[in-house]
Amino acid sequence: MTKSTNRMLKDFMLFQDLNDEELRQVEEICSQRIAAKKSIIFTEGSHKEAVYFIQEGLIKTYKTDESGHEQIVSFLKAGDMFPHTGLFNANPYPATAEAIVETSLLAISVATFEGLMMQMPSIAIKMMRVMGDKIKELQDKLQMLSELDVKHRILSFLLLLAEQHGLSKAEVITINLPVTNQEFANCVGTTRESVNRLLSQLNKEGLIQVERNRIIVKDLEALKQLRETK
Template identity: 55%
Template sequence: MPDERIGTERLLRQVPLFRDLSNEELEGLCTIMIQRTFRKKAIVFSEGSEKEAVYFIQSGLVKTYKTDENGHQQIVSILKTGDMFPHTGLFHAACYPATAETIVPTILLAMPIRPFESLLSSTPSIAVKILRVMSQKMIELQEKIQELTGQDVQNRGQLFLLKLAETNGRMKNGRLRIEIPMTHQDIANAIGTTRETVNRMLNQLRKDGIVETDRMGFVVHDLEALRHWRDS
């Protein structure tokens, strides 16, 4: 088996949606995958455009965001290696629900919608297994919405940083680094507030010796203190 096919299978095995597929079923998915390379700050697809494929991140980082009538961005998610987007793209032909843009140079695997539908028709067991996982995903999303309901801006900022630490944090030289280059405006777009509010929040976290920012992202000096920051 070529190295590229092995790499594709290894990546798809990391995708929770495909965790229950057999080796044969996974090989069927690999046959329809197309590798695409994007530079930093490249648009993968735009909100409202015709949906042609679902993507999996082989390497790099991607943000998805929606734009309101005034042109303001609301970041929906920050995605890393192994993540899939958009989740709404598998079983209906609606337009892309958000814009996807690379944060750093990124390699994606594209799964075209029509070949995927043909594969499901010939191998319905794949559809059954995927639907089971999607049902669990919906429960998790409902719990996340309930968690965020009623939270103030400071709490949303705290939860945002904790989520980044959980999903993207890496220990380097005894410190937890989150290597996602984001401006204060990006963070404001992610938690639904203003850049000035984010400035104040990050300044306070820096003064408390908990979190600081640099060109590469964030350094978390005290994760436990970040977890309990709003309790003090």
């Protein structure tokens, strides 16, 4: 591993408090991988081999129902790790992970990662926080899907993307996420046509600007108010 990799480890919350010697130990058990655009890192139900950390790029995780339809669980960016659940049991991967764009990853075998947490309690504590945050996010999404109508689900998810993936500049938020409207629909349990209609409406009203591979939020407060309107 190179010094640049050492610095990159500091980008991950789990490793931010490690000293140079501890970072060196982590480097020794990491391997670097490049996932091509649209490539599968692992599939739902396959043997759990490694924990992954995103250096650069985007990953989506999704489950597939009996009819073959995708239900997207999450979009993950640089600084995130996956999977978040099931690390401490022998169960297979709980979802499929796919690279949305070419993605640079660090990988650590599951057994080695468990040993690392035994050696470094600070990493174990942070891991519990990460998992707690992910559980809260999934609970919020479940509540959104079960309690809100289609319009409010789409608005809530759009605001979530702005919060998690948006870049703010001069009161404008740019969401650089090359996600299709079908993938957007798969996240909120609706049809592509419903997403198309609402995004087109918001675009005409000047609240957002839909471009290729990105959405520009022009009026965040107006979107929030619209979401709160019953």
